[in-house]
Amino acid sequence: MTQTPVIQAQNLDLTFQTNDGPIHALKGVDLEIGKGEFVSFIGPSGCGKTTFLRVIAALEHPTGGTITVNGMTPDEARQKRAYGYVFQAAGLYPWRTIAGNIKLPLEIMGFSRAEQEERVKNVLQLVDLEGFGGKFPWQLSGGMQQRASIARALAFDADILLMDEPFGALDEIVRDHLNEQLLALWARTEKTIGFVTHSIPEAVYLSTKIVVMSPRPGRITDVIDSPLPRERPLDIRDTPEFLEVAHRVREGLRAGHAYD
Amino acid sequence: MSRALPVLTVVAAILALWYAAAVWMNATWTRDQAERAGVELSVSDILTDTMAQERPVLPAPHQVVTELWNTTARKKVTSKRSLVFHGWITLSATLLGFAIGTGAGILLAIGIVHNRAMDMSVMPWAIASQTIPILAIAPMIIVVLNSLGIQGLVPKAIISAYLSFFPVVVGMVKGLRSPDAMQLDLMRTYNASGRESFWKLRLPSSMPYLFTSLKIGIAASLVGAIVGELPTGAIRGLGARMLTGSYYGQTIQIWSALFAAAILAACLVGIVGVLQRVTLKRMGMDQ
Incomplete structure (x- = not known):
């Protein structure tokens, strides 16, 4: 790769000290993520996929190894507002309208009022929620709320979008729809996306790179560069290439479980 | 109405208890007074008197309501009795x-x-x-x-x-x-x-x-x-x-x-x- 990677982790360790003794959440994690990639992290509970995302976001701090985000430490990157983070729950403030929720990071980051309005309009369009700016969160469905939370993460135009099982709580039909929209959004914005998921089809459908992880200690067992084209209609999931990648992911997950 | 009924029932029960208690507690004073005056009192005399004493042990509800009315609506708000x-x-x-x-x-x-x-x-x-x-x-x-x-x-x-x-x-x-x-x-x-x-x-x-x-x-x-x-x-x-x-x-x-x-x-x-x-x-x- 000629460009410097957006995210570079070398021999990353993270050990939580708990009352039941240390827990190795991450052990010897090496990974490079290039600009514009869509990287999925998949693995069973406790494999450290969310922890790794949180380390990138400087919400957790590694106990060993190095990690850089845009060539800086994660803390510096956070202070420079290098990423938008989408949590599993939409976490919209009930006392703010959808537009008000999207303005939240913009207010904190000191955008002018006119610019706030402009950006809210743009991201609402991006997540297909035009005309919903004046609604309150409880007036929207779960899927729409999650789209609003993605809009909130996109509003300040960070190059990196970190998503921690954003569609985990939604039903399959809504999820398919949102996956399709997310790909379209990624194509338009050319952001680098880190995406944590439990779902093999979701990971294969979305990603240019799939990172398979296994627990105790949390580590990477396989990194799969997807051969699928960037342009992906939903029915690509019935092609042999897709099934082959899915099969390899499944193998990787099984290998990680071999000895427990 | 379905919500008011239980509330009204409780209020009615409290009022009934209160009147009963007022009769019972104030009757002693009524009898003492009657004894001193050497008068025989009928039950209705006792009932009437216990409802209308000036310094009852337990004033009857209507006495309190009357006093409330007299000291709010019927006094000037600047009065020390209001x-x-x-x-x-x-x-x-x-x-x-x-x-x-x-x-x-x-x-x-x-x-x-x-x-x-x-x-x-x-x-x-x-x-x-x-x-x-x-x-x-x-x-x-x-x-x-x-x-x-x-x-x-x-x-x-x-x-x-x-x-x-x-x-x-x-x-x-x-x-x-x-x-x-x-x-x-x-x-x-x-x-x-x-x-x-x-x-x-x-x-x-x-x-x-x-x-x-x-x-x-x-x-x-x-x-x-x-x-x-x-x-x-x-x-x-x-x-x-x-x-x-x-x-x-x-x-x-x-x-x-x-x-x-x-x-x-x-x-x-x-x-x-x-x-x-x-x-x-x-x-x-x-x-």
Whole structure:
């Protein structure tokens, strides 16, 4: 790769000290993520996929190894507002309208009022929620709320979008729809996306790179560069290439479980 | 109507019990009087008399209602015999005390949430302050403030604040801590300062807790203001009405002051409740 990677982790360790003794959440994690990639992290509970995302976001701090985000430490990157983070729950403030929720990071980051309005309009369009700016969160469905939370993460135009099982709580039909929209959004914005998921089809459908992880200690067992084209209609999931990648992911997950 | 029926049933039962108790408790005096006068009394004579004594042990409900009516609607509000006049004296102390108590409670809660040392040190004192009987501490507050030349409204308001700050502290600490880890993490990803997290997340999240505390706080404020009037030998205010009533055995006056205080408390709590509903509805938090 000629460009410097957006995210570079070398021999990353993270050990939580708990009352039941240390827990190795991450052990010897090496990974490079290039600009514009869509990287999925998949693995069973406790494999450290969310922890790794949180380390990138400087919400957790590694106990060993190095990690850089845009060539800086994660803390510096956070202070420079290098990423938008989408949590599993939409976490919209009930006392703010959808537009008000999207303005939240913009207010904190000191955008002018006119610019706030402009950006809210743009991201609402991006997540297909035009005309919903004046609604309150409880007036929207779960899927729409999650789209609003993605809009909130996109509003300040960070190059990196970190998503921690954003569609985990939604039903399959809504999820398919949102996956399709997310790909379209990624194509338009050319952001680098880190995406944590439990779902093999979701990971294969979305990603240019799939990172398979296994627990105790949390580590990477396989990194799969997807051969699928960037342009992906939903029915690509019935092609042999897709099934082959899915099969390899499944193998990787099984290998990680071999000895427990 | 289906909701009013059980309430009315309970009210009717209480009234019946009250009348029965009034007859039973006041009958002794009626019989003593009759014995001294050497008169034989029929049952209906006893019943009539126990309903209409001037200083009954337990005044009958209609006597209290009549007294309430006479001392509110039929007296000028500037008259020393008007319950409106006395109620206003107590209400002004209540409102000032409530404002002081709420302000102090919110400030303490902010300190407790943001400062570890305050978290460890203030809460035990706040709890200890509420274990001291207010009747014991009220005269001391009055005496100390009096020696500083402060009299009248302020000492009563301070006693009232002393009672009302506590529920506000407890509720606000819980409210300011109510945002979950995810919401706090979200603020961190924006690199938000503590001040921004406070204004944009913690304070709005605490509103339902604050209003619940305010309801308890305003009722406590009224109790504080009344208690503040008792040990001073005050001549104005609902507390003073109760006190003078007890000096002269004016039980009807005591009961009517009691009821005036209860009605006042209900109104105050009701007003806070309306504010709560309106505010939370506007904030989209009225579930």
